[in-house]
Amino acid sequence: MTGLALDSTQLDRYSRHIILDEVGPAGQQALLSGSALVVGAGGLGSPVVQYLAAAGVGRIGIVDDDEVERSNLQRQIVHADADVGRPKAESAAEYVRDLNPDVDVEPHETRLHAANAEELIAGYDVVVDASDNFGTRYLVNDVARLTETPVAHGSIYKFEGQATTLVPEGPCYRCLFPEAPEPGEIPDCASTGVLGVLPGTVGCVQATEAVKLLLDAGEVLDGRLLFYDAMDMTFETVPYRRNPDCPVCGDDPIDSIEGIDYEHGCGVTAD
DSSP: OOOGGGGGHHHHHHHHTTSSSTHHHHHHHHHHEEEEEOOOOOHHHHHHHHHHHHTTTTTTEEOOOBBOOOOGGGOTTOOOGGGGSBBBHHHHHHHHHHOOEEETEEEEOOOOOOTTHHHHHHSSEEEEEOOSSHHHHHHHHHHHHHHHEEEEEEEEEETEEEEEEEEETOOOOOHHHHSSTTTTOOOOOHHHHHHHHHHHHHHHHHHHHHHHHHHHHHHOTTTTEEEEETTTTEEEEOOOOTTTOOOTTSSSOOOOOTTOOOOTTOOOOOO
């Protein structure tokens, strides 16, 4: 593959990528030929969508069933005041269209659920889990493992964030967190608050991991959980391993998500 596949406008737009030995014309073409599904167009999804679009990821899907609220604007930076009341997926998609005409953006104005997850996830090269609830996180993990799709995961809480990357041959989210917390045990940002710039940092980590996956370059956070504390400005990584007893990626893994209740507990019961 050579730079001849890029036109003069693209050579200009992506010039700072192209001069990197680790990316080059072939790497930029890989990004333009690649696809990513962003689950959630909120605090984490906003910087992910921005940077994947700017990087020239050729096809970006955005899954979100929510509408923009004014209280979102303190951190969900792809949306503007004029977007209040609009579907987040469409508002984010419009941002992408304005930013980069090379990107084919596909808004999915729906909630990711057991009935549509496999079809959506299987259609993309990489998934970025920017969701805000445990049911969706476990659903993304399980379906991505079944479809052998890598996941760049992130989560935030008040002043802290976490990120990890789940690849088909590595440990999965259930190895890290075998059980979901009880409903209400971990409050959401609506009740506890969240530092507005926090999801920008964590979302940028997720976008970086997604780009590296599409480039097949560098070392991703496979088997490593990154902790970020914005108040102390510290980063720490903690290793974790595949659990042979994990019901999703262990020695006797599931072959479908049938029967898993992602609304209540997300547990996998033995046959």
